[in-house]
Amino acid sequence: MQLIKPDINIDFVGKRQIALIVSLALILVGFASLLLNGGPNYGIDFAGGTLVQVKFEKTTDAATIKESLAGLELGSPVVQSFGDNQNEFLIRVEQASGELKGLSVQIQNALEQTYEKGHVEIRRVEMVGPQVGKDLRNKGLKALFYAMLGLLVYISWRFEFRFAIGAIVALFHDVMITLGAFSLFGKEIDLPIIAAFLAIIGYSLNDTIIVYDRIRENSGKHNKESFPFVVNRSINETLSRTLLTSGTTLLVVLALFVLGGGVIHNFAFAMLVGVLVGTYSSIFVASPVLIFWQQKLDKKSA
């Protein structure tokens, strides 16, 4: 079977102005959402706080849970249902108590007053103190920074510096749009999301490199043609592979998103957005930046 005909020739490069507008629009929407929400919506890994996952014997609702917690001085706890059932909830509190008798015990006691003893199961407790939260945030940022740096060096070594610039611009593009999507959909950024970001960076670059590799190969073959032509041809030649690999990756990420369960849900969401945007960017961002850079170089030398 073939989805993409071998002689296909879509003018991707010619549409780079439209792509620029689309990309800018996506980034701006995300940025606006980030601004309105006062920065990224950090989960407890980075913001510090306490998260308690509770499963009840019977179905209940967030309002009743909040009411039974009213006696504790928890500030304003956020109560969300977890998964599809109305008997499992996440309770998030901003405080992180370093005391030995933690908040989770207090929460359990308060809930057992309302829901009877034995009908409340604490399935997960995550408490991150402010110091650890800060450390984790630093570590996460460092990880992103060093990954980008390492990739810049690798691509500069294997290709040329101009290729690296295009690839890194595409990476920033992907991470920013994914970050924006998280803000837009009100999802929290936690430790696994940093992992997802790094996976997106790796994946998006993987795509970009395939195209770049072809550009490098074709530059030798068609040295009479203009650079934009070579780029466009290379994108077309690799299009079949790009779509198929993105397709299979999307399939598995979708499986994870639908079936993976609540704990991994946001991670899968990040990957879903990342794979889509990463595929788009390797065609519409990384290559145009390369052309742009080349044209600037040509003008300088002329």
Next chain:
Amino acid sequence: MSNSLKFRSVVVLLCLLLSFFAIAPTLMRDSLPQWWNDSFSPIQLGLDLQGGMHLVLGVDVDKAVESRIDTIIDQTETELREKDIIFKRLERRQGDRLVVLVYDDEEGAKVDTLMSDGYPSLEAETFTGAGGYIEKHFRLSDSEIENIKDYAVRQALETMRNRIDQFGVSEPTLQRQSGNRILIQLPGVEDPDRAIALLGKTARLEFKMVDETANPQDAVAGKLTPGTQLLYERNVNKATGAETETPLVVVDKTVLTGDLLSDANVRIDTRFNEPYVSIEFNAVGAKRFDQITASNVGKRMAIVLDDTIYSAPVIRERIAGGSAQISGSFTSQEATDLAIILRAGSLPAPVRIMENRTVGPSLGHDSIAKGIKSIWVGALLVVLAMVVYYQLSGIVAVVALTLNILFISAMLSLFGATLTLPGLAGVVLTIGMAVDANVLIFERIREEVRLGRAAKLALESGYSKAFMTIIDANMTTLLAALVLFQFGTGPVRGFAVTLSIGIIASLFTAIFVSRVIFDLFLKGREVKRLSI
């Protein structure tokens, strides 16, 4: 068959065999012979999958420095009195210095000699303080402070290890981390709150005399005579289980501490059928206990644990032999835990919980079930896509994919890596990306076929042309995974591990194994057209 192909087939078979041996203990541990389970261990599950507790405790090392100063103050005070040196006051300032106030230079010089003989590591300074007093400052040197802090963390780690050993958790992990932190992982712990109480209690046991002349109510109102302190006695109402506190004034000075204990055990008081903890002092402690009880008959002695009075019995007679009991309306679990803590010794400084992640076993099971389901469904979808798109060659890719999953599991087990929930997600992701190498090769082969090359030649140049592209493309993800491994912690690290392992396995299966399958298939056959 060519030698090269024979050799490559053997390599693939050996890898398969090794993988089978490595994975079997994970799948059917019970039905395997002993030697098998001894040489290959099952895949280790992270705390988020098997349930358990991940704790980071911060040791308050400044308190350890303060308590060192306090000890020196106690000893110095005794020595000053013994040597008849006249001084106004002795106190601790700013956490790390001891100050002696004297009236004139002559006494000051005596203090200097005494201190430099007894504590050569202290740095001395002299000031003229307010009201004409001379202030003799003695400060711990920076290196000494570092030593005390370092020792406090090491000591805390050792004590916690003792407590955990006696509590009975299988395969606990205790590690010292930077910043005076201690990382503790307790897989499958059933009562997390009890574990925290057991680990984190400072368990400073002190015996202090009750000041019978003072009125506790005055003390609560803020009127305390110097040299005494206000503590609360804990009482439990047996009928309701409610805890109440009674104020009690005790003499500041500790007459005996828990350092001198040699043993602690739970006993049952047969009169009230109530558990208590019986403690044994070592030789030094027994002697001191003997002296104290002898000279305080008729008075009350408070047994203080972490600034809470558990009981304050009246000393009826001199107690020789060095055993005593702590009763305080305990439940039997409380008494057991108290005995464990006393046996294991006290922490050199209080600790605070900096991070706590506890996952119940039921959630862990759910996560595994869901993760494995995602792997199955994801893999099935990819298999369908590949077979529909590449027909027979797609099947080669599917075989490569299956082997890929097999190799990933085997490597997890062989390297003793820990599988976490993000790690499972990493496996799922690898399945989607693993076929990429095959897709790249197949697309190249298709191009070669379109150029009119014969099957064997198309295969040859397809593989060789795609090779560097595949390496370059996968290196980037591998690089990202390695960075993540370096900076990530806990479950996220598991993601980096499976992703890296997955990439390596997929390179092997896509480039090496699939080629062997093709070559075996084409061997001795005249195939004009590849099914691709």
